[in-house]
Amino acid sequence: MSATGTSTLSGAQILLECLVRENVDCIFGYPGGVTLPLYDAMYDHPIRHVLVRHEQNACFAAEGYARSTGKVGVCCATSGPGATNLVTGLVDAMMDSIPVVAITGQVSSKLIGTDAFQEADTFGITRSCTKHNFLVKNVADLPQIVHEAFYIASSGRPGPVLIDIPKDVFQAHSHYVPVSSIHLPGYKVFTEGHTGQIRRAAQMIWEAERPFVYAGGGIIAAEASEELRELVETVDVPAVNTLMGLGALPANHPNFISMPGMHGSYAANMGMSNADLLIALGVRFDDRVTGRLAAFAPRAKVIHVDIDPAEISKIRNADLPIVGDVKRVLSKLTKVLKELEPSCREKNSLTRQAWWRQIRSWKAEHPLTVETSTSEIKPQHLMREIDRLSGGEAIVCSDVGQHQMWSAQFIRFNKPRLWINSGGLGSMGFGLPSAIGAQFACPEKLVFAICGDGGFQMSIPELATIANHGLPIKIIVMNNGYLGMVRQWQELFYNNRMSQVELNSFPDVEKLAGAYGFKGRTIESPHELAPTLREVVNEPGPYLLNVKVSSYENVYPMVPAGGAINEMVLGPPQPVTA
Amino acid sequence: MLQIISLLVENKPGALMRVTGLLTSRGYNIESLTVARTMDPTLSRMTIAVDVDQNLRSQVIKQMNKLINVLQATDLTDVPAVCREMVLMRVRVGMSSRTAILKEAEIFGARVVESSTEGFALEATGEAEKLEEFIDIMQSYGEIEVTRSGSVAVSLEAKKLRLSAPVQKAHAAVASLETVGT
Ligand SMILES: Cc1ncc(C[n+]2csc(CCOP(=O)(O)OP(=O)(O)O)c2C)c(N)n1
Numbered sequence: 217m218s219a220t221g222t223s224t225l226s227g228a229q230i231l232l233e234c235l236v237r238e239n240v241d242c243i244f245g246y247p248g249g250v251t252l253p254l255y256d257a258m259y260d261h262p263i264r265h266v267l268v269r270h271e272q273n274a275c276f277a278a279e280g281y282a283r284s285t286g287k288v289g290v291c292c293a294t295s296g297p298g299a300t301n302l303v304t305g306l307v308d309a310m311m312d313s314i315p316v317v318a319i320t321g322q323v324s325s326k327l328i329g330t331d332a333f334q335e336a337d338t339f340g341i342t343r344s345c346t347k348h349n350f351l352v353k354n355v356a357d358l359p360q361i362v363h364e365a366f367y368i369a370s371s372g373r374p375g376p377v378l379i380d381i382p383k384d385v386f387q388a389h390s391h392y393v394p395v396s397s398i399h400l401p402g403y404k405v406f407t408e409g410h411t412g413q414i415r416r417a418a419q420m421i422w423e424a425e426r427p428f429v430y431a432g433g434g435i436i437a438a439e440a441s442e443e444l445r446e447l448v449e450t451v452d453v454p455a456v457n458t459l460m461g462l463g464a465l466p467a468n469h470p471n472f473i474s475m476p477g478m479h480g481s482y483a484a485n486m487g488m489s490n491a492d493l494l495i496a497l498g499v500r501f502d503d504r505v506t507g508r509l510a511a512f513a514p515r516a517k518v519i520h521v522d523i524d525p526a527e528i529s530k531i532r533n534a535d536l537p538i539v540g541d542v543k544r545v546l547s548k549l550t551k552v553l554k555e556l557e558p559s560c561r562e563k564n565s566l567t568r569q570a571w572w573r574q575i576r577s578w579k580a581e582h583p584l585t586v587e588t589s590t591s592e593i594k595p596q597h598l599m600r601e602i603d604r605l606s607g608g609e610a611i612v613c614s615d616v617g618q619h620q621m622w623s624a625q626f627i628r629f630n631k632p633r634l635w636i637n638s639g640g641l642g643s644m645g646f647g648l649p650s651a652i653g654a655q656f657a658c659p660e661k662l663v664f665a666i667c668g669d670g671g672f673q674m675s676i677p678e679l680a681t682i683a684n685h686g687l688p689i690k691i692i693v694m695n696n697g698y699l700g701m702v703r704q705w706q707e708l709f710y711n712n713r714m715s716q717v718e719l720n721s722f723p724d725v726e727k728l729a730g731a732y733g734f735k736g737r738t739i740e741s742p743h744e745l746a747p748t749l750r751e752v753v754n755e756p757g758p759y760l761l762n763v764k765v766s767s768y769e770n771v772y773p774m775v776p777a778g779g780a781i782n783e784m785v786l787g788p789p790q791p792v793t794a
Numbered sequence: 795m796l797q798i799i800s801l802l803v804e805n806k807p808g809a810l811m812r813v814t815g816l817l818t819s820r821g822y823n824i825e826s827l828t829v830a831r832t833m834d835p836t837l838s839r840m841t842i843a844v845d846v847d848q849n850l851r852s853q854v855i856k857q858m859n860k861l862i863n864v865l866q867a868t869d870l871t872d873v874p875a876v877c878r879e880m881v882l883m884r885v886r887v888g889m890s891s892r893t894a895i896l897k898e899a900e901i902f903g904a905r906v907v908e909s910s911t912e913g914f915a916l917e918a919t920g921e922a923e924k925l926e927e928f929i930d931i932m933q934s935y936g937e938i939e940v941t942r943s944g945s946v947a948v949s950l951e952a953k954k955l956r957l958s959a960p961v962q963k964a965h966a967a968v969a970s971l972e973t974v975g976t
Pocket residue numbers: 615616617618619620642643644645667668669670671672694696698699700701702
């Protein structure tokens with residue numbers, strides 16, 4: 217029987233129908249009182265629902281799904297506590313521009329505003345943590361709203377969108393009329409860059425003596441890696457990828473310099489600081505990248521390409537702004553660059569060669585080096601071994617802390633959408649659930665979840681989800697016995713007064729993983745590292761590996777907060793030798 | 795100096811909250827805010843007077859233009875525009891001052907909307923400074939109670955309203971209705 221004919225569907229069924237039409241194949245969620253009608257409709261519906269163990273992780277998993285594929289991730293929670301538990305994930309997705317649609321149940325329309333059981337003002341609470349949000353008042357509006365939500369989440373600068381649906385709307389019946397068009401007159405999506413500006417940008421690029429590409433997460437969101445590579449090769453310009461942009465330009469590309477910023481490499485930060493032209497592509501001049509703004513790239517003119525006009529000149533004035541989809545802008549820009557090449561190529565070729573020599577010598581002077589020891593596992597050593605196994609191809613989902621920075625420094629990514637981390641919000645507890653989302657989205661891929669011993673303990677409930685679905689995620693806990701990143705700041709800036717950063721009573725992972733029915737192991741000797749990691753990767757199911765590393769290692773280089781990025785502290789103070 | 799922002803917004807629940815939320819989350823103090831339907835009943839016109847640093851004003855406008863329910867946000871602070879405010883005032887005066895009050899009202903172009911033995915209710919419109927003067931003078935005659943509307947502004951320049959066209963919805967080719975069952 218056709219539902220578009222005379223029969224009607226419930227709001228819950230209409231919602232599922234719309235999700236299918238949006239190509240949704242997986243929802244991460246947790247049920248409750250007001251979503252009972254929805255979960256009842258799911259009971260015999262083909263759409264896959266993954267039951268996580270905490271709503272925050274439903275949103276993180278949806279992000280992992282979205283970050284690894286570019287598709288919209290979907291999560292679902294009940295009213296009140298379910299919805300408030302989503303908030304951290306929504307802000308996380310907002311900060312990193314990740315397309316997520318969150319569906320929350322709400323108390324019945326008549327009860328809204330009466331302090332009903334499990335009522336929370338989800339619409340109000342999530343106003344500032346979403347790109348847009350909806351409260352559905354009438355079942356007839358539901359299809360339009362759901363498709364608008366997906367359109368808003370995935371177009372322009374992507375972001376999270378929340379749909380709050382009262383229980384009676386799930387239950388009400390209506391004729392389902394498929395939506396044929398979306399009309400959001402006030403939603404401006406800028407795609408084509410200004411042709412004249414693009415031409416001027418090309419001229420500036422050829423005229424520059426020390427050009428430098430600063431590329432970020434926007435390249436990944438726009439699927440513009442190929443276009444970035446073409447641009448970089450056409451002008452033979454050095455390029456950095458930000459923490460959010462790792463993999464945008466392959467790590468094995470000869471023009472790739474590494475990551476800039478607070479824990480960026482010497483060459484990347486010196487390059488930024490000495491450039492006379494910054495080609496900023498899909499970046500937002502985050503304070504963790506720029507350091508002290510007044511001293512950031514002081515000699516550089518800035519070309520800034522971004523799809524969000526509000527990013528232009530928000531932090532650093534753009535000498536040449538281009539608002540548009542970075543993929544389209546780059547392909548046009550490269551075309552113009554090639555047109556101009558015959559007349560421009562030679563102009564600055566000598567100064568440009570000198571610029572490259574300078575950058576190579578910075579790279580050689582202070583490379584990111586992996587120290588190893590025979591008595592203990594150094595964190596950098598761990599990351600290098602993971603890098604070897606990955607070969608630039610595995611998905612690595614990281615939590616937040618020192619291990620995140622070492623992962624970003626030492627694990628290389630030759631493709632976009634492999635490096636998944638909470639960049640803008642820095643949410644501990646992100647690594648493991650985002651790996652769940654990524655593994656569901658990419659069942660064939662090798663997925664690592666790299667966590668600190670702190671963040672891992674924020675995610676332990678999800679071991680059940682992993683066990684439940686036999687997800688072959690390789691969970692690596694870099695266990696330094698501390699909230700390492702906070703300890704590092706206490707050591708460096710608070711006279712080493714270690715306040716509330718020691719993590720005692722870490723569980724025995726063999727027993728912990730065993731309790732969930734999969735393998736777990738602890739290692740602490742450097743000799744065990746490589747063979748154990750091979751064993752972990754070869755294990756067909758999940759694996760929880762606890763790697764005890766040296767406790768007092770700090771992440772270097774480091775730009776102290778408020779410092780200029782060319783004033784990096786390159787390493788620990790050297791002991792004075794007589 | 796206050797920033798005067800004129801917004802054309804969709805007349806939808808939550809639209810006002812999005813606009814004010816954007817200002818309050820940045821710690822800006824809203825001096826006045828008016829909102830009412832336009833000729834098109836699906837749209838509202840808002841005028842906001844808000845204390846924003848000179849160098850952050852264009853950022854505020856950009857952020858407002860990003861809101862899905864906002865069709866257009868315009869900064870009227872430094873462009874040709876007319877800005878007016880209305881005051882409703884109750885003045886309690888004795889019989890001896892009535893004529894004087896009516897004289898003052900005339901000078902300021904205020905109208906008497908209610909009159910009784912207790913005093914008057916007056917209505918005045920004008921620029922904020924002029925109204926403040928009016929209020930000061932009236933205060934010298936006796937007890938007053940004042941309600942101000944806040945600024946409403948209209949731009950004197952035609953600014954093109956760019957609206958997004960409808961987007962056709964490309965559906966996944968599914969026949970899921972059969973599996974849903976009704
Ligand atoms: C939810 C949350 N709470 C607190 C912090 C502050 N914070 C940042 S890094 C860090 C330490 C993380 O410790 P651990 O997970 O052991 O990682 P490590 O730095 O030792 O590698 C803390 C507490 C945070 N980022 N997120």
